[in-house]
Amino acid sequence: AQKITQTQPGMFVQEKEAVTLDCTYDTSDPSYGLFWYKQPSSGEMIFLIYQGSYDQQNATEGRYSLNFQKARKSANLVISASQLGDSAMYFCAMSSRDSSNTGKLIFGQGTTLQVKP
Amino acid sequence: AAGVIQSPRHLIKEKRETATLKCYPIPRHDTVYWYQQGPGQDPQFLISFYEKMQSDKGSIPDRFSAQQFSDYHSELNMSSLELGDSALYFCASSLSPSAGGWPDTQYFGPGTRLTVL
Numbered sequence: 001a002q003k004i005t006q007t008q009p010g011m012f013v014q015e016k017e018a019v020t021l022d023c024t025y026d027t028s029d030p031s032y033g034l035f036w037y038k039q040p041s042s043g044e045m046i047f048l049i050y051q052g053s054y055d056q057q058n059a060t061e062g063r064y065s066l067n068f069q070k071a072r073k074s075a076n077l078v079i080s081a082s083q084l085g086d087s088a089m090y091f092c093a094m095s096s097r098d099s100s101n102t103g104k105l106i107f108g109q110g111t112t113l114q115v116k117p
Numbered sequence: 118a119a120g121v122i123q124s125p126r127h128l129i130k131e132k133r134e135t136a137t138l139k140c141y142p143i144p145r146h147d148t149v150y151w152y153q154q155g156p157g158q159d160p161q162f163l164i165s166f167y168e169k170m171q172s173d174k175g176s177i178p179d180r181f182s183a184q185q186f187s188d189y190h191s192e193l194n195m196s197s198l199e200l201g202d203s204a205l206y207f208c209a210s211s212l213s214p215s216a217g218g219w220p221d222t223q224y225f226g227p228g229t230r231l232t233v234l
Contacts, residue, residue: 033220033221035222035223037225043205043227043228043230044225044227044228045160045207045209045225045228046225047222047223047224047225050220050222052220091159091160095221102165102167102172102173103148103150103165103211103213103221103223104150104162104165104173104175105150105152105160105162105209105223106162107159107160107161108159109159110159
C-alpha cells in the first residue's frame with residue numbers, strides 16, 4: 001500500500017528565509033509521481049511542483065524546489081525567500097504509475113507553514 | 118488559463134436531504150477526480166472518471182454516486198446526508214498520459230463546502 005508521511009504538523013519561518021517541508025513516502029511501485037500542493041486558508045488546492053520517480057534531476061519551479069532522495073524515499077519541498085503569502089497548509093501527495101494506474105492521489109497529513117514578518 | 122469550475126461553492130443541507138455537486142474540468146482534460154476533505158484532514162479520494170467511464174473508486178459511501186457526461190462535466194450525487202458528510206469536496210481534472218498529458222498533474226477546483234445540519 002502507498003503511504004505519504006509529513007512529520008511536521010506546523011512550521012515557522014522568518015520572512016525572506018528558506019524553509020524545508022519534509023515528506024517521506026512508501027510504495028512498492030517502481031514508477032510514481034510526487035506532487036506538492038498549497039492550501040491557503042481560503043481552501044483552494046494549488047499545484048506547486050512535480051517530481052517523477054525516474055527524473056534524474058530535482059524539480060524546480062520558481063522559488064520552489066524539490067529535494068528528491070529516492071533511496072531514502074523522501075521528497076522534501078524547499079521554499080526559498082519566504083513571503084508572507086506563503087503562509088498556508090502544504091500537502092505532499094503521490095500517485096502510482098503502475099499498469100493499473102488510475103492516477104488517484106494519496107495525500108500526507110499536511111504541514112502548516114507560518115511566515116513571520 | 119481556464120481552471121476547474123465547481124458549483125455551488127457553498128451548500129447547506131439538512132440531515133437526510135440530497136445534494137448534487139457539479140464539476141466542469143479544464144477544457145481538453147479527459148480525467149476527473151473527486152476528493153473529500155474533512156475539517157483538519159487531508160483530502161481523501163472518492164471516485165474518478167476517464168473518458169466518461171468510472172476508472173477507480175475509493176472510500177465513497179454507497180449513498181453517493183457520480184457520473185461524467187458527454188461534455189466531460191461530472192456530478193457527485195449525495196443522498197441521505199449525514200452530519201459526517203460535512204466537508205470540502207474537491208473536483209480535480211487532468212490530461213491522461215495516453216492523450217499526451219505528462220505529467221498528468223491534477224488541477225483542483227475551488228471546492229464545494231457542504232454543511233449538513
